Amino acid sequence: MHPGPGPGPGPHMMRAFVADPSVTKQRVRxxxxxxxxxxxxxxxxxxxxxxxxxxxxxxxxxxxxxxxxxxxxxxxxxxxxxxxxxxxxxxxxxxxxxxxxxxxxxxxxxxxxxxxxxxxxxxxxxxxxxxxxxxxxxxxxxxxxxxxxxxxxxxxxxxxxxxxxxxxxxxxxxxxxxxxxxxxxxxxxxxxxxxxxxxxxxxxxxxxxxxxxRESMQLDAAMGSTMTERFNVAGAMLAKLFGRPREEIGVFAERAAKVxxxxxxxxxxxxxxxxxxxxxxxxxxxxxxxxxxxxxxxxxxxxxxxxxxxxxxxxxxxxxxxxxxxxxxxxxxxxxxxxxxxxxDLQPLIEDSPQAVPLALGPRSNGSANASGPAADIVFDHVSFHYPAASEVSLASLESIALPVPERTGVRLGVLHDISFTAPARQLTALVGPSGAGKTTITALVARLHDPSEGAVRIGGFDLRDVTQESLHEAVGVVTQDAHLYHDTIRANLAYARPEATEAELIEACEAARIWHLISELPDGLDTIVGDRGYRMSGGEKQRIALARLLLKAPAVVVLDEATAHLDSESEAAVQRALKTALSGRTSLVIAHRLSTIREADQILVIDDGRVRERGGHDELLASGGLYADLYRTQFARQRPIGAGHRPGPPRGHFPPPPRFGPG
CATH class of the missing domain: 1.20.1560.10 (ABC transporter type 1, transmembrane domain)
Known part of the structure; x- marks a missing residue:
């Protein structure tokens, strides 16, 4: 019979606690x-x-x-x-x-x-x-x-x-x-x-x-981290699906024993x-x-x-x-x-400069879901980027809890190398490429989640480092594959984009995102609680709520890690229709996972190993027989996009290199 996790009482009770010199020998500064x-x-x-x-x-x-x-x-x-x-x-x-x-x-x-x-x-x-x-x-x-x-x-x-x-x-x-x-x-x-x-x-x-x-505080934080990770919906689901309750209880018991x-x-x-x-x-x-x-x-x-x-x-x-x-x-x-x-005392890497000015792209839309925003092209001017060293962005005591802190070497990982391109105003630019090529990093730079290590990123002629972050985030709207919703009502999640929005504007945005028919049938309507991270909603419903939130914000620039990559066909069709509304009349930079998005793109950029390898239209890039043709054959050719037929890919005798894995 399993004796239960963690050390029991008696002479062995103190075995779990061993003083950590990296914590206990620190002194007050x-x-x-x-x-x-x-x-x-x-x-x-x-x-x-x-x-x-x-x-x-x-x-x-x-x-x-x-x-x-x-x-x-x-x-x-x-x-x-x-x-x-x-x-x-x-x-x-x-x-x-x-x-x-x-x-x-x-x-x-x-x-x-x-x-x-x-x-x-x-x-x-x-x-x-x-x-x-x-x-x-x-x-x-x-x-x-x-x-x-x-x-x-x-x-x-x-x-x-x-x-x-x-x-x-x-x-x-x-x-x-x-x-x-x-x-x-x-x-x-x-x-x-x-x-x-x-x-x-x-x-x-x-x-x-x-x-x-000092050590007790570190140990309490470690136990708190375990509870935080296991008590949210995603962590609880992972623990249940992999069926390791004894191991989970054992890990928690070990940390609780140290406390x-x-x-x-x-x-x-x-x-x-x-x-x-x-x-x-x-x-x-x-x-x-x-x-x-x-x-x-x-x-x-x-x-x-x-x-x-x-x-x-x-x-x-x-x-x-x-x-x-x-x-x-x-x-x-x-x-x-x-x-x-x-x-x-940990200084943020992304700060407004003392001379920062508001990003002026013209008058703001009145919030109508179908309104076109002001013209704003996106320019990458010889941009290189490497991730900062751990010591620049974090604290060892927040990463390694009550364990000896390994020496952090400060090694920087290069991601983008001398990238230059222009995403024209009110046009759709699609980013395609193998996993780990740097696509997500490019979109993060547009939203100024990072600053380039070299070169400049501009919107509407403004270097993003010279404008206020508040005005930039008003002008740029982002939707990721895994749209996050707070544990609150649908209304509160929508109003997060524009707190002053009226009931009519909320409904209009939901109609444009093809989600109002569902919300209107719910007993509580817009006041329905979505649950932790929106888990009470399906994937397609979450994505359409996120798109409605984007439409309510009415940004001039839309950055999209295309929202249909992991949806069923019915949800995909609804989200695709909502996407057409969301992207209409706006400068759009989209990481493309679907053939329909690629075919509708005004420009396709093929990203590989942190560089722009190819650029052009769909037919043009297919005809060139390069990396895009390989990607089309392996990732897109079997798709049946909404309202489009199948187009043949490159000759079958051509075999692309094996796919790579890692963050986009």
Whole structure:
């Protein structure tokens, strides 16, 4: 019988956790504390009110033990009821005031803490959104989510619970020590003589806990990545289709076991420090009663003074314990801030230049699905491109989770080599070529998902690096083979292209995309939930919704990784009709998978090994007998496009080279 995944309890419980030196030996970078202060500046008045409340609370903390000593010496021993009742009423009033001050402190620290979480989360989210596509292809989703959740909350603790504990405890320690020395410097010195022997262990534990906290965050992110990948529809379907539940559970159990084990070690270190400080407090209390009692017997001071000293001592070691934990908490919170800053310091490769101007291609269409956009030709001028090195676009801690990070060599992979062509305005240019030739990279450059390493890409005469990304994305519409839909309503997914669109415009776009007849028959119509990644819709329905979204945007330039490559014949026919509407009157750059698209193209570019090998019309390229003729025979000749008959390919005696695999 299968014993179940992951290590079980008992002597083998800690085997799963092995400290990773690449994670645990990292230290907080210089300047982190000064940078944190910048985030606290907008909340300086809230912090000032908190500090005032904390100071008053510290005074009350000292005043109550002193008053209790007075009530013994001047009320209980002389048997004066009026003094006892009067001082008791004062103590009660101070206790109520202290409770109100505690509420004030909590209110303002919550305002600061939640405000800081909001500031950090929105800043990190906005910064991550600016990263290039290459960043998202390398980073683990779970790691990014961990930075936005766990690390941001951990950073917030540096300015809330840690700050509260530090300020309150420091004020209390100072006031209590001054008061104790006033009553008896000898007893105070005797009580404090034990403290130094606990300071060194506290510092050692603090450093160790900082390293454990950093590794714990990495391990949590790894576990989060596993859940994120397996809980979405595509990941769950893959796991079910390949039928490997034990392996899946085993992988998760292994990562969860590491999280468990590092948590046990952290708890052990934290408990050791707490137990040591509690022992210190008990021993010192015994010293107070022993030394103080002897002095009372010898007439050095009264019983009430000894009781006040004992009570003050109890209020001294609490703050000392808190301050010792503050060192630990501050160090771990600094780790969280450091991990957040690590993301914020990663500069995006694609940025608007300071001189960037809006891409002016003429007046914007009113959103009509059948309207023609302004003229905008696409020009590639001696463009070369290589993918950036990993260190330029990503962080090792977001790629390799809780594992030793291999040295990243910075090797760059060249994809495009000295490509030049023009896609004329309001015409269809088709890209064909074997897998891995560079077709998808060309379309990505048009949408400025990458910048060329050499040369320039222009639309309407504007170098894309000289225009604002916002205006470029308004002018360029992209539809991929696997159209992505958010887990929301059809209406919300359509309005993502143009939030101000009216109901009539949404319907018009859906009619042009040949999808309205289906939507109108759904019980909730446009308010139907499409599901995670649109999985509640068929492939053809998703593609037509994506095309309707494109039509609603009404871009001047359409970039299309042709949407019919993996559809059944009925869906293909519907999408093909929608495509004719989407491409009409617009500058179109299409990666062609269908013969019908190629035959309708005004220009065909044959891409191979990152270069334009051939260009021309369908008949012209067939007659030349080159690479296009080979591709036609192997990829297109057997297709039966909508409304077109079969045309013979090149002579059967010609055998093309074997196909290559890889990203287009």
């Amino acid at each position: 210089r300047g982190t504390i000064a940078r944190i202060a910048g985030y606290a500046r907008p909340y300086r008045w809230d912090l000032a009110i908190f500090l005032l409340a904390a100071a008053l609370s510290a005074v009350i903390t000292v005043a109550i033990p002193v008053l209790l000593g007075v009530v013994i010496d001047r009320g209980v021993l002389p048997k004066r009821t009026d003094v006892v009742l009067g001082i008791a009423a004062v103590v009660a009033g101070l206790a109520i005031l202290d409770a109100l001050l505690t509420f004030v402190q909590r209110w303002y620290t919550a305002r600061v803490g939640e405000g800081l979480i909001y500031d950090l989360r929105t800043q990190v989210f906005a910064h991550v959104q600016r990263q290039p596509i290459a960043f998202f292809t390398r980073a683990h989703t779970g790691s990014l989510v961990s930075r936005l959740n766990g690390d941001v909350i951990g950073a917030q603790q540096a300015l809330t619970s840690t700050l509260v504990s530090t300020v309150s405890s420091t004020l209390q320690v100072i006031l209590v020590l001054v008061t104790m020395i006033y009553f008896s410097w000898l007893v105070t010195v005797i009580a404090l003589v034990l403290i130094p022997m606990f300071i060194l262990p506290a510092r050692l534990v603090g450093r160790r806990l900082q390293r454990l906290t 468990r084990d590092v948590g046990v070690v952290r708890a052990l270190y934290g408990s050791t420090l707490f137990i040591a400080l509690t022992l210190l407090a008990s021993l010192s209390t015994a010293v107070i009663y022993g030394a103080g009692g002897t002095l009372v017997v010898n007439g050095a001071f009264q019983v009430g003074t000894m009781v006040s000293l004992a009570l003050l001592l109890n209020r001294l070691y609490g703050p000392i314990t808190a301050l010792s934990n503050v060192q630990v908490n501050a160090m771990t919170a600094l780790v969280s801030f450091d991990r957040v800053f690590e993301v914020l």
